[in-house]
Amino acid sequence: MPASAPPRPSPAAAAAAKPKSAPQKAMEKLGLLRDIDLALHLPLRYEDETQITPIGRTREGDTVQCEGEVIECRIETRGRRVLLVRLEDETGDLLLRFIHFYPSHQKSMAVGQRIRVRGELRHGFFGREMVHPTFKAVQPDTPLAEALTPVYPASAGLPQTYLRRAIASGLQRADLRELLPQGTVPSSLPPLRDALNFLHHPPPQARLGTLEDHSHPAWQRLKFEELLAQQISQMQAQRERALLKAPALRAKPGGLVERLLAVLPFGLTGAQQRVSEEIAQDLALGQPMHRLLQGDVGSGKTVVAALAAAVAIDAGWQCALMAPTEILAEQHFKKLIDWLEPLGLQVAWLTGSVKGKARQKMLDAAASGAAQLVIGTHAVIEDKVTFARLGLAIIDEQHRFGVAQRLALRRKLASMDLEPHMLMMSATPIPRTLAMTYFADLAVSTIDELPPGRTPIVTKVFADGKRQDVIEKIAQEVAGGAQVYWVCPLIEESEALDLNNATETHVELVDALPGFEVGLLHGRMPPAEKAAVMARFSSGEMSVLVATTVIEVGVDVPNASLMVIEHAERFGLSQLHQLRGRVGRGAVASVCVLLYTGPLSDTGKSRLRAMAETNDGFEIARRDLDIRGPGEFMGARQSGAELLRFADLQEDSLLLQAARRLAPQLLDKYPEAAQRQVARWLGSKAEFLKA
Numbered sequence: 001m002p003a004s005a006p007p008r009p010s011p012a013a014a015a016a017a018k019p020k021s022a023p024q025k026a027m028e029k030l031g032l033l034r035d036i037d038l039a040l041h042l043p044l045r046y047e048d049e050t051q052i053t054p055i056g057r058t059r060e061g062d063t064v065q066c067e068g069e070v071i072e073c074r075i076e077t078r079g080r081r082v083l084l085v086r087l088e089d090e091t092g093d094l095l096l097r098f099i100h101f102y103p104s105h106q107k108s109m110a111v112g113q114r115i116r117v118r119g120e121l122r123h124g125f126f127g128r129e130m131v132h133p134t135f136k137a138v139q140p141d142t143p144l145a146e147a148l149t150p151v152y153p154a155s156a157g158l159p160q161t162y163l164r165r166a167i168a169s170g171l172q173r174a175d176l177r178e179l180l181p182q183g184t185v186p187s188s189l190p191p192l193r194d195a196l197n198f199l200h201h202p203p204p205q206a207r208l209g210t211l212e213d214h215s216h217p218a219w220q221r222l223k224f225e226e227l228l229a230q231q232i233s234q235m236q237a238q239r240e241r242a243l244l245k246a247p248a249l250r251a252k253p254g255g256l257v258e259r260l261l262a263v264l265p266f267g268l269t270g271a272q273q274r275v276s277e278e279i280a281q282d283l284a285l286g287q288p289m290h291r292l293l294q295g296d297v298g299s300g301k302t303v304v305a306a307l308a309a310a311v312a313i314d315a316g317w318q319c320a321l322m323a324p325t326e327i328l329a330e331q332h333f334k335k336l337i338d339w340l341e342p343l344g345l346q347v348a349w350l351t352g353s354v355k356g357k358a359r360q361k362m363l364d365a366a367a368s369g370a371a372q373l374v375i376g377t378h379a380v381i382e383d384k385v386t387f388a389r390l391g392l393a394i395i396d397e398q399h400r401f402g403v404a405q406r407l408a409l410r411r412k413l414a415s416m417d418l419e420p421h422m423l424m425m426s427a428t429p430i431p432r433t434l435a436m437t438y439f440a441d442l443a444v445s446t447i448d449e450l451p452p453g454r455t456p457i458v459t460k461v462f463a464d465g466k467r468q469d470v471i472e473k474i475a476q477e478v479a480g481g482a483q484v485y486w487v488c489p490l491i492e493e494s495e496a497l498d499l500n501n502a503t504e505t506h507v508e509l510v511d512a513l514p515g516f517e518v519g520l521l522h523g524r525m526p527p528a529e530k531a532a533v534m535a536r537f538s539s540g541e542m543s544v545l546v547a548t549t550v551i552e553v554g555v556d557v558p559n560a561s562l563m564v565i566e567h568a569e570r571f572g573l574s575q576l577h578q579l580r581g582r583v584g585r586g587a588v589a590s591v592c593v594l595l596y597t598g599p600l601s602d603t604g605k606s607r608l609r610a611m612a613e614t615n616d617g618f619e620i621a622r623r624d625l626d627i628r629g630p631g632e633f634m635g636a637r638q639s640g641a642e643l644l645r646f647a648d649l650q651e652d653s654l655l656l657q658a659a660r661r662l663a664p665q666l667l668d669k670y671p672e673a674a675q676r677q678v679a680r681w682l683g684s685k686a687e688f689l690k691a
């Protein structure tokens, strides 16, 4: 396109004018809106349409392009209708078979036509053949492709030809000017524009291997760009936070913290003491804390949260505590309230089920500052909720909250030019590589020690065929006074999925265990009913609790010593670990039975094996990361922020190091270039990465 040509409207702008076509809608769904999006939509693989293979020289199994004249075109109707086309060149002939075809096929491949076909060559009964090749009518002088033909990730209703054209023009229009000052990019990497042109249209002699395994310098350049943008944005967030102010919170001598420690029924473990001090030091600074408290299931995070809350409240500020669901908020913070309320604290509850007058009362208490502790679910971050003096926000099971929600919480104090301190808690530790890249801006405290007196959980993996044996074992256990969890993956799913859903299992266990109470708990029950069921299980009246994953986190019933997880193959590793953490809370030896329905894939097997082999949540998180990749691991879908598209943290650690070195230099010396780099690569996602 000549430089003077008027800018063509972008696909998105053009689409606004007239109704969108199906391919346009499909493109939007894939996020292909701006020219840069199109330019960065890279091929999955390539097809070589740059050469013609003489028919006589084709080999079985090769995917090749041939050209010749149609010498026969007929429909065979024995059994199924098949279109048979015979193609000939100087070296031999080739039979094309089409099982799906239209009258237009016969027209373009009429006898005497010259056509070019591409497909996989087979040796059939009648000699060389191709099934459903791509084809096009050509003239003897129709040129061949000069570059390899890209095959893009597409979706239903989005033909490759349409996508190719859209991407080729997007690539031309996109602003791919070099943003980084000379000498800053590793010299082995090509300029961005060259890299992208190459990746979309590689010359025929390009080595496909290096393109497909992404080790080609053109790929490396893209990965470097992406990692750099991400590192800049992280460091920027870090620097911005350093400028923010938060209330400096200090516990008073003889105050709430000391009183709390005095009423606790146990002494803190060394690890709990250490992390509590780390948190107290942060809180005392006039700068918002942004700290993750990680510790395995059962490691005792709640008491650490209570101590942090006590510091904030002692200093005259409010503390908000959030858990992902109502039942968890209740279960999770019950102890904390039991400890703190007797010390004279005002607690407000804010969950979806607190309604009407009661809700207004809670809202007023938060807004006036009368409630020192506000506990709840997502309801806490709704717009209507205001705090008089929010000093500390604690989020339990932080990975279950979206990034946007964490951001909203931080803004709850914005009216005072201050931000609250943030403490996030998680039983799913972040592996080091992830911590370095995504959470460079996050301080981490780790509880690496369990409270004394725990007996390790024994995990057993059985095929579903052992179900009756497992039920017999349950009967023995409950007869001896034990309590049992039975976890099912889904409730009332369609029969087609062949899931034993929780209701059926409940009926089955009620029948199998006469004289014992078997309860059912699932996500669709009204909160009051859930609470009633939980209460019966906690008090020991109920022997068996059949539940969907609503019990995943936080439930604390020390007498429960057996857990059965049905369809264990359908759960994520971290989720299984969380679930398993519901048993083994008391001194009795506990067992977790993972029932699976085969056949299992190799990954499926290694996942369940991992569960049986280790009780260490950190080790499990590491394996989970290996198996699932970082996006899944961090619940990226939930946050709406796509994480790294091109780079791979393990494979590209050298590029990552280079990006980490360059990012601060750019921020210091070329802040504008740094800014544009972030905008180009992350756009609105930059904000997300800071949360």
Ligand code: ADP
Pocket: 266, 267, 268, 269, 272, 295, 296, 297, 298, 299, 300, 301, 302, 303, 335, 427, 451, 452, 556, 585
């Ligand atoms: P999690 O880290 O999974 O949130 P909790 O805070 O629920 O763990 O603690 C698990 C159990 O261990 C609770 O019953 C809690 O009261 C108990 N606990 C916590 N800290 C200690 C300790 N230092 N000594 C003995 N028991 C403790």
Ligand code: MG
Pocket: 301, 302, 332, 396, 554
């Ligand atoms: Mg907890």
